[in-house]
Amino acid sequence: xxxxxxxxxxxxxxxxxxxxxxxxxxxxxxxxxxxxxxxxxxxxxxxxxxxxxxxxxxxxxxxxxxxxxxxxxxxxxxxxxxxxxxxxxxxxxxxxxxxxxxxxxxxxxxxxxxxxxxxxxxxxxxxxxxxxxxxxxxxxxxxxxxxxxxxxx
Amino acid sequence: xxxxxxxxxxxxxxxxxxxxxxxxxxxxxxxxxxxxxxxxxxxxxxxxxxxxxxxxxxxxxxxxxxxxxxxxxxxxxxxxxxxxxxxxxxxxxxxxxxxxxxxxxxxxxxxxxxxxxxxxxxxxxxxxxxxxxxxxxxxxxxxxxxxxxxxxxxxxxxxxxxxxxxxxxxxxxxxxxxxxxxxxxxxxxxxxxxxxxxxxxxxxxxxxxxxxxxxxxxxxxxxxxxxxxxxxxxxxxxxxxxxxxxxxxxxxxxxxxxxxxxxxxxxxxxxxxxxxxxxxxxxxxxxxxxxxxxxxxxxxxxxxxxxxxxxxxxxxxxxxxxxxxxxxxxxxxxxxxxxxxxxxxxxxxxxxxx
Amino acid sequence: xxxxxxxxxxxxxxxxxxxxxxxxxxxxxxxxxxxxxxxxxxxxxxxxxxxxxxxxxxxxxxxxxxxxxxxxxxxxxxxxxxxxxxxxxxxxxxxxxxxxxxxxxxxxxxxxxxxxxxxxxxxxxxxxxxxxxxxxxxxxxxxxxxxxxxxxxxxxxxxxxxxxxxxxxxxxxxxxxxxxxxxxxxxxxxxxxxxxxxxxxxxxxxxxxxxxxxxxxxxxxxxxxxxxxxxxxxxxxxxxxxxxxxxxxxxxxxxxxxxxxxxxxxxxxxxxxxxxxxxxxxxxxxxxxxxxxxxxxxxxxxxxxxxxxxxxxxxxxxxxxxxxxxxxxxxxxxxxxxxxxxxxxxxxxxxxxxxxxxxxxxxxxxxxxxxxx
Numbered sequence: 049x050x051x052x053x054x055x056x057x058x059x060x061x062x063x064x065x066x067x068x069x070x071x072x073x074x075x076x077x078x079x080x081x082x083x084x085x086x087x088x089x090x091x092x093x094x095x096x097x098x099x100x101x102x103x104x105x106x107x108x109x110x111x112x113x114x115x116x117x118x119x120x121x122x123x124x125x126x127x128x129x130x131x132x133x134x135x136x137x138x139x140x141x142x143x144x145x146x147x148x149x150x151x152x153x154x155x156x157x158x159x160x161x162x163x164x165x166x167x168x169x170x171x172x173x174x175x176x177x178x179x180x181x182x183x184x185x186x187x188x189x190x191x192x193x194x195x196x197x198x199x200x201x
Numbered sequence: 202x203x204x205x206x207x208x209x210x211x212x213x214x215x216x217x218x219x220x221x222x223x224x225x226x227x228x229x230x231x232x233x234x235x236x237x238x239x240x241x242x243x244x245x246x247x248x249x250x251x252x253x254x255x256x257x258x259x260x261x262x263x264x265x266x267x268x269x270x271x272x273x274x275x276x277x278x279x280x281x282x283x284x285x286x287x288x289x290x291x292x293x294x295x296x297x298x299x300x301x302x303x304x305x306x307x308x309x310x311x312x313x314x315x316x317x318x319x320x321x322x323x324x325x326x327x328x329x330x331x332x333x334x335x336x337x338x339x340x341x342x343x344x345x346x347x348x349x350x351x352x353x354x355x356x357x358x359x360x361x362x363x364x365x366x367x368x369x370x371x372x373x374x375x376x377x378x379x380x381x382x383x384x385x386x387x388x389x390x391x392x393x394x395x396x397x398x399x400x401x402x403x404x405x406x407x408x409x410x411x412x413x414x415x416x417x418x419x420x421x422x423x424x425x426x427x428x429x430x431x432x433x434x435x436x437x438x439x440x441x442x443x444x445x446x447x448x449x450x451x452x453x454x455x456x457x458x459x460x461x462x463x464x465x466x467x468x469x470x471x472x473x474x475x476x477x478x479x480x481x482x483x484x485x486x487x488x489x490x491x492x493x494x495x496x497x498x499x500x501x502x503x504x505x506x507x508x509x510x511x512x513x514x515x516x517x518x519x520x521x522x523x524x525x526x527x528x529x530x531x532x533x534x535x536x537x538x539x540x541x542x543x544x545x546x547x548x549x550x551x552x553x554x555x
Numbered sequence: 556x557x558x559x560x561x562x563x564x565x566x567x568x569x570x571x572x573x574x575x576x577x578x579x580x581x582x583x584x585x586x587x588x589x590x591x592x593x594x595x596x597x598x599x600x601x602x603x604x605x606x607x608x609x610x611x612x613x614x615x616x617x618x619x620x621x622x623x624x625x626x627x628x629x630x631x632x633x634x635x636x637x638x639x640x641x642x643x644x645x646x647x648x649x650x651x652x653x654x655x656x657x658x659x660x661x662x663x664x665x666x667x668x669x670x671x672x673x674x675x676x677x678x679x680x681x682x683x684x685x686x687x688x689x690x691x692x693x694x695x696x697x698x699x700x701x702x703x704x705x706x707x708x709x710x711x712x713x714x715x716x717x718x719x720x721x722x723x724x725x726x727x728x729x730x731x732x733x734x735x736x737x738x739x740x741x742x743x744x745x746x747x748x749x750x751x752x753x754x755x756x757x758x759x760x761x762x763x764x765x766x767x768x769x770x771x772x773x774x775x776x777x778x779x780x781x782x783x784x785x786x787x788x789x790x791x792x793x794x795x796x797x798x799x800x801x802x803x804x805x806x807x808x809x810x811x812x813x814x815x816x817x818x819x820x821x822x823x824x825x826x827x828x829x830x831x832x833x834x835x836x837x838x839x840x841x842x843x844x845x846x847x848x849x850x851x852x853x854x855x856x857x858x859x860x861x862x863x864x865x866x867x868x869x870x871x872x873x874x875x876x877x878x879x880x881x882x883x884x885x886x887x888x889x890x891x892x893x894x895x896x897x898x899x900x901x902x903x904x905x906x907x908x909x910x911x912x913x914x915x916x917x918x919x920x921x922x923x924x925x926x927x928x
Contacts, residue, residue, distance in 0.1 A: 071859030073647075101774050101790075103864070104873045104890040119862065119873070119890075123774055123788065126795070130860075152777030155898040163611075178604035178927060188612055188886075260691035356572050360594070360909070431685055432757055440580040440683040441913050519757045520685025522910040523594055 051075040054129060057097060061090045074119075074130045084133045085144040091120065091131070092149050098122045099129060102150035107160035109189045110134065114141045114166055116157075135166070145171040163188035233325050241311055244467055245460040246276040251505075252463070252512055259516040286452035291354045294449070298352035303450065303457035305345025310464040313338045317471050318392050320481045320496040331392035332380055332476075336373075339427070339468060342461065343369040346429075346436065346446050349458070353449035361445030364523055365436040368426060371530040372433075375423035378538040382416040382545045383409065383476045396480035406477040412545040417477050419538055424469035425511055426526070428462060432518035433526060470507035471500075478503050567592055576605045580683050580913045583923030587900075587912075594908045599901040607927040614887035619645050619719055619854040622887065626874075627713035629891060630925035632672040633868040636665050638717035643798055644863035644874045645719040648856035654844035655800075657721045659837050662800040663734065664704075664716060666830040670741070671700040672868035673823045673830075676920045680820065681752050683917035684761050689752055696744055699737040703730065719854060721847035734838050738831055745827060753824065762816035766903045766915030769814055776902070777895035780870025781826065782919055785819035787812040792866040804836045816918035823920075853882050869893055869920055893925040 054075055055067045065087070066078040079087050091099040104119035115134035121127070135141045145168035147153040157168045158177040165186035168174060176183060185192050212232070216225045250265065250273065257264025265272030290299060316331050318324040328334055343365060350362020386409050387395045399405055406413045426433035437445035447458045474480055481500040488494040521529070575586035584605035590598040610629065614622045619641075626637035639661055646653060674697040681689025701711040707727045708714040716723055752758050768778060773786040783790040791808045793801040809825035811818035856878035863874045870892025877886040896919055904912045 071857075073862065102777060103779075103871065104862070104875060104888065106875050106886070106888040106890075108877070108886060117875070119875075123790070150777070151772070151775040151902075152895050152898055155894060159894075178607040180604075187609065256687075260688050261695055262691060356570065360572075434685065435910075438685070438910070440685065440917075441909050443579065516686075516688050517751070517755075518686060519681065519752070519755060519761060520910070521757055522761060522908055524908065525757075525760055 054097070054127060057094065058087070058091070058129075061087045072130065074128050076130045076132060078132045078134070081133050081135050081143055084131075085146065085149075088118070088131065088146045088149050091129070096125075097127075098124050100124070100150075102146070102152055102156075105153055105156035105160065107164040107166060107188065108132075109164060111190060112136060114138060114164055114189070116143060116160060116166065118146070141166045142169060143167070144169050147171060162186075165189070237311070237314060237325060241314060241464060242280075242460075245463050246280060248463040248467060248508065249279075249459070250276045251508070255509065255512045256516050259513075280456065283456040284453055288452045288454060290451075291449050294354045295352040298348045299449075300454075302345045302349035302352060303454045305348065306342045306461040307345075307457040307464075309338055309341035309345070310461045310468060312341075313468050314464065316392060317468075318396060318475065318480055319500050324393065327391065327393050329389075329391045332384060332390045332395070332472075335468070335472060336377055336380065339465065340369065340373055342465065345461075349450065350446040353446075355449050357442040357444075358446050358448045361436050361438070361442045361448075364438075365429060365446060367523075368429070368433065368435060368526060371527060372423045372426040372534075375419055375530060375534045375538055376427055378535070378542060379416040379420040379423065380472070380476060382412060382538070382542050385542070385545050385549055386413070392475055392480070395475060396482060399479040399482055404477065404479040404482075409545060410548060412541050412548060413477065415537065415541045416545070417473070419534055419541070420473060420476070421507075421510070423530075423534060424473065425514055426530075428465040428469055428511075430462070430466065430511060431515040432520050434515075434520060435523055435526060438520060466508060466511055467504065470504045470511065473507050474500060474503040478507075569597055574912075580916060581923070582679065582921060585921060585923045585926070589909075589912075591909070594910075596904055596907055596909065596912055599904055599912065601897055601900065603897075603927055605927065606924050608924075610928045611887055611889065614884055616883060618882055619856065619884070622884070623717060623719065624713075624715055626889070627715060628924060629889060629928055630867055630869060630872070630893065630922045631712055632675060632922055633668050633872075634713050635661075635668040635716055636865055636867045637872060638715065639665060639799070640863050640865040640867075640872050640874045642717040642719050643865065644861045644876050645854065645856065647863060648859070648861045648876065648878060649719070649850065649854065651720060651848050651850070653721050653848050654846070655842040656844035657846055657848075658800040659841050660722060660726055660846075661717065662804070663834055663837050663841075664707075664714075665799070666833050667700050667703065667734070668714075669868045670827055670830050671697050673827050674700075676823060676868075677748060677752075679920075680917040683913050684758060686752065686755075686758070689748075692744075692747065692751065696741055699733075699740060703733050703737065706730065706733070718847070720850040721845065725846050726841075731838055731841070734834060738834060738838075741827075742831065745824075745831075748824065753820070759817065761910070761914050762820060762918065765816045765911050766907065766918065767813070767815045768899060768903050770812070772899065772902065773814070776899045778870070778899050779895065780867070780892050781809070781819050781822040782870065782896050782899070784809055784822045785811050785918075786814035790871060792864045792871050796864055798863070798865060800837065801833075804833045806833050816914050819918040855880060855882050856884070867892055869922065869925065870896060889928055891925045891928060893921050893923075894928075897921065897926055 051069060058077055059065060062079065062083040064080050068076045091097055099120040099122050101121045101123050102118060103121055106117040108115050108117055113134040113136050115132060118131040120129045120131060133143060135143060143166055145153065145157055147157060154172065157171055158174060160166050161168065161174050162177045162179055163186060213229065216228055220228065254264045265275035268274040268278045313335050315325045316328060316334055346365045347362045350358040383405055384390060386405055387398045389395055402408050406417055429436045447455055450458060481496040483489060483499050569590055569592045572589045572591055573586065574589050575581045576584040586602040586605060588600040588602055589596055610625050613625055623638050623641050626641050627634040629637055674693045678690035678693025704714055705711050707730050708716040768782065768786045770787040773783045773788040779790045787810060789808060789810060794808050806829045809822040809829060811821055856876065858880040859878060861876045865872050872892060873890030875888040876884050879885045904915055
């Protein structure tokens with residue numbers, strides 16, 4: 049299915065969805081965080097889309113915004129899409145979890161929480177996955193101060 | 202002129218000629234015990250070496266080849282290392298049981314070795330309940346394993362010990378019943394008599410027709426399980442439990458467990474040889490007329506053959522799962538064994554033996 | 556009914572066991588917190604990070620050429636494929652097309668890497684199930700491939716043969732002959748693998764019906780590679796999104812529908828045959844051409860996002876590069892196959908025995924640095 053057709057279908061899922069293909073090979077859908085779970089559920093269940101395979105979930109720090117990028121594929125219909133969600137709350141960023149839609153998100157969201165400090169509502173087991181529970185700060189954020197100079201030379 | 206006979210007889214006569222009877226008897230016991238201990242240690246060490254060489258042969262390797270020619274002193278060096286190692290232990294262990302456990306394991310195998318007829322005269326104890334005694338003594342070892350697992354304050358060791366308990370209890374039934382099948386044929390529990398029966402009638406595995414062959418197969422399976430060797434090495438199961446029940450043991454205590462495993466293998470192979478392959482009797486009686494020929498050689502060759510078979514199992518088969526292990530015993534081996542026992546009884550009743 | 560009765564009479568207590576971080580079956584520093592009732596597993600909780608090196612953060616400080624070398628250390632058994640993924644992503648960003656020669660060589664070396672990785676896995680699955688001998692058989696054959704790599708790349712494991720724009724240097728003059736020799740050798744040895752392990756009754760009993768993963772779960776959990784394909788999830792990136800020279804070779808995607816450990820085993824054995832067939836098709840006609848498309852000494856990707864998927868030995872590897880136009884990437888994300896595959900483990904081993912967990916883990920073929928990154 050072409051990107052335009054995808055865009056037409058997805059546009060009906062919610063309000064204020066932004067679409068762009070700039071600087072990316074896929075169709076990017078930027079979803080307001082309140083509608084994330086609802087849109088994602090429709091992306092999976094809509095018979096014309098059937099995005100059943102979340103092949104990559106990336107945490108992101110855009111400087112002012114924190115967010116998550118979902119790379120989706122339909123194993124049956126073979127089309128691809130990128131969903132982005134942002135939040136400007138850097139103190140207590142909270143997004144909805146999608147791990148009830150795609151189970152793989154459970155681990156990937158834990159990773160995002162570990163490195164970006166983004167909390168996910170309705171996540172069954174949100175904990176520090178790689179770092180120790182008492183680790184201070186969120187290392188992959190751009191404003192993280194690497195005091196021990198472990199990474200920055 | 203039989204060499205073993207002459208040596209023992211000469212020593213016996215000499216001892217009794219220079220000492221009072223009571224002292225001489227005790228001295229003789231000590232000498233025999235020391236000789237068996239030495240035999241035990243050497244046999245254990247060289248079985249380890251054999252295992253490593255056989256394993257290497259199966260695995261496209263060379264095996265130990267640095268210490269001494271063809272690495273024959275390798276296990277000696279290992280033993281020396283183990284002796285000199287510190288005996289470490291966990292915190293909060295049951296000290297008494299923890300220290301006791303290795304002795305249970307090693308003693309049970311050591312006692313068992315005493316009744317084996319290595320040749321006509323080379324047998325420390327020829328008791329009339331030989332097979333029964335062997336069977337009873339060799340099952341003491343499991344107490345040691347259970348104690349080791351229980352007292353080391355380690356969950357993996359505990360799981361290993363529990364597995365060992367259920368495995369030994371289950372498979373002892375099969376070992377016992379397959380031995381019983383053969384005892385039906387011989388009509389005696391005494392090891393020397395069992396061998397005498399085979400002198401005239403041929404090896405028991407041939408005398409007993411198909412039931413004897415079935416009994417042998419069951420004995421080999423259950424015997425391998427008794428010794429906790431692959432494919433029944435769930436007790437140690439290194440990929441699951443680390444080292445199983447002896448995880449927390451080091452130095453010589455570990456060596457006791459290790460040696461006992463190999464001596465147990467030797468015991469199972471020896472029972473198989475006595476019960477099925479005529480003990481020290483030569484095949485077709487080829488050396489029966491040569492009086493000076495040490496018959497122990499036949500015994501050792503046969504035992505090594507069976508041991509090689511067990512090593513072959515170990516280096517080819519994957520490990521069973523614990524429920525499959527129990528299924529195999531209770532649902533297959535035990536019923537087959539019981540039917541086999543009846544079959545053997547019928548054969549003897551109808552006098553169909555060769 | 557009876558089971559209920561037994562349960563009431565014999566009260567058992569659940570307990571915790573730390574499987575790892577040092578454990579023979581984990582093949583690295585994977586720590587699983589097991590909740591066990593006797594031998595039966597109630598819950599598996601992976602605790603990661605014992606070999607976490609923060610590769611994604613390090614990428615943000617490094618240039619694009621340097622990133623390639625970091626990826627070796629993720630899934631070290633498919634290091635060439637990891638390198639290739641980054642190089643393809645950077646080439647996508649720079650919009651350069653490498654020569655056919657580079658594509659073909661990359662494909663051949665990738666398939667050799669896959670073969671070496673699967674050989675090691677075959678040795679290890681036997682070892683995990685208690686048959687030690689397989690390990691040595693596998694290493695005998697793996698040595699051939701490592702020697703080929705050593706001759707051509709100078710390294711046996713972390714090869715660093717790819718660079719953005721092509722290859723570090725041309726193949727060794729012996730390369731073609733030695734690869735052919737290896738293929739002749741391994742085609743006689745692979746049936747031996749089957750004789751030693753696949754047909755073994757105990758092996759079949761230990762793996763059949765153990766750790767069953769349905770197709771829906773495989774897709775939902777993002778279980779790719781042999782794990783996904785053992786469940787019937789056609790996820791081979793070489794087929795779905797061909798890269799390098801995969802669009803010009805014929806090969807079958809190994810697909811089984813049982814979803815158990817044996818199916819995953821069969822997938823890998825079949826993949827070894829397919830890898831050999833791919834190399835067979837390419838090795839005789841490696842086209843002439845440049846081995847390197849020149850790039851600037853300091854690579855600056857244009858502003859944008861670049862995503863490249865490749866099929867590593869353990870499943871799909873995704874490289875996401877977000878560039879702001881500077882010489883360093885703004886954000887790099889590696890979607891590693893092991894991480895997603897690991898998330899399935901708890902789901903499919905609940906109620907199984909400890910031995911089943913080991914068998915399942917062996918059939919998953921985890922490489923812990925790939926999970927931790």
